[in-house]
Amino acid sequence: MRNLAILALCAGLIGCAAAPKMLWLRADGQRASDNPVLRTQFELDGTACLGERNKANLSGVTVTGGGLAGVAASIERSNAADTVQRGCMAEKGYLLVPEDQADAKQAELAAIAEQKRQQEAAAAAAQAKSRKPAPPTSKPAS
Template identity: 45%
Template sequence: MTRLLIAIALLPIAAGCAGPELVAVRTDGQRIAASPMLRQNYEADRTVCLGETQKANLTRTPNYYGGFAAIAKQAEQDQAASDVFAGCMAQKGYAMVEKEKADAKIAEYGATAQAIAQEKQMMTGSVR
């Protein structure tokens, strides 16, 4: 009974450690919602990455001791799963950013992509 009360008391603390809500943005600066094709590609990529995360979760080790050690171990394993998902999404051209900063990050990625495209044009144009 005491363990249950401690676990219930620690839930708000553990929930507070979860961090800000993250969303995926394309690293080429395009908005996922800009076209049905981009949305469909995102959903397919997200599904693959969720599968990779689930495979990584199969390697979790159970904690039989409970208490603070169990909470810490769970948080560590949750972070590892989150890292697997973010890494998979990065390989597919997405970045996981805080929801409040998503618009600014999309604009930043778009400006970078545009600068790279202009640089490529200049480089190929000067080779004549």
């Protein structure tokens, strides 16, 4: 049984080693590395979400019996904490993408953000146009 637990742990570690490196991108396509304000905001958001992840990881029942059930519970707990962190970062405007896809995804996000800005500007202009007061009408002299 102990050998089975060690085998499962090794398989899990091999799976982690094969996972691609992931990067956080801003959903608006801007590069935080080029802007100190955005970089600071990313650090603040990342720290807050890491705290949320840690709270999620610490909550719940801990399996202390060890063995395969303990390994499975640990993996499940870690996956749940990762999901909490991803959700928190998404709420703050970040997406987690594989490093080898980051440049293409960032360009896509920037294009989408620009399109959204254009649509919002057009909607604001249309709304402003519909709010214009009607020109005064002159009354005929009596």
